[in-house]
Amino acid sequence: MVALGGAGITLIPDADAATASFAKGPAPSNASIEAVRGPFAIAESTVSRASVSGFGGGDIYAPTDTGAGTFGAVVIAPGFTARKSSMAWLAPRLASQGFVVFNIDTLTTSDQPASRGRQLLAAADFLTQRSSVRTRVDAARVAVIGHSMGGGGALEAAQSRPALQAAIPLTPWNLTKSFSRVSVPTMVIGAEADTIAPVRSHAQPFFQSLPSAPGKAFLELNGASHFAPNTPNTTIAKFSISWLKVFVDDDTRYRQFVCPGPGTGAAVQEYRATCDQFSQ
Secondary structure, eight states: OEEEOOSSOOOOOOHHHHHHSOOOSSOOOHHHHHSSSOSSOEEEEEEOGGGOSSSOOEEEEEEOOSSSOOEEEEEEEOOTTOOGGGGTTHHHHHHTTTEEEEEEOOSSTTOOHHHHHHHHHHHHHHHHHTSTTGGGEEEEEEEEEEETHHHHHHHHHHHHOTTOOEEEEESOOOSOOOOTTOOSOEEEEEETTOSSSOTTTTHHHHHHHSOSSSOEEEEEETTOOTTGGGSOOHHHHHHHHHHHHHHTSOOGGGHHHHTTOOOSSSSEEEEEEOGGGOOO
8 A cells, every 4th residue: 555645644533523423633624625635644555457346446545544443435436438547636635534535447438327326336335345444444434426427326326325425426417317216415516617417407407306305415616617527626625525524424513614605706606505404
């Protein structure tokens, strides 16, 4: 495993916070969730395609702190024609905030959303049951993220497995428009200038179809294209971190960033959330 430096020292969660949640790390601030790296030093390991079944292998990023207990897990899938490299910026960024993150390749780059959803779940099962870091992961606290068809796959995975704690579809694409049976807290992130998965025919209908409880949010990136999630994006990172902290870690310290959420501005065209229905 190759050590990757965090942006600061590793901190053990406050004892009082830990009794009420899985909170880890210092109290958050806008600066801390916008930082390129969080407080946890992390290590990276590679899982070869040949050693697994049901998905195409990937890279695992895990906090090196052995004194903070187990961590929630996040699995990330790329979009149509893309590989794990397209989401490689986000995985270590999330891991350094206190998650074990698995950035995967799909079986083929042309796999459709339903297949990508199944692959996200297969990767989650591998991560929590058979991976080298399985003892570091809380198998009951798993989230999925995906871009484009991978985002459509994240919605499919959430619909198939209600036990997931959170889902974040990024500029998602899917021919299926209704996900009314999803009971997983879901943040849909669309892009105003997306011509491949326009928000009016993809991200917005997905969001509108989701039940209000246990929580949903819609964030539209101002002026961004379909490929905004493929390069470092502070807005995507900060709200993904906050959503995961609230629903995977039950860390109410992060609720301030998603409820009521950002106003419109240079980075955000629109934000909506069912804050009164949040389970946290």
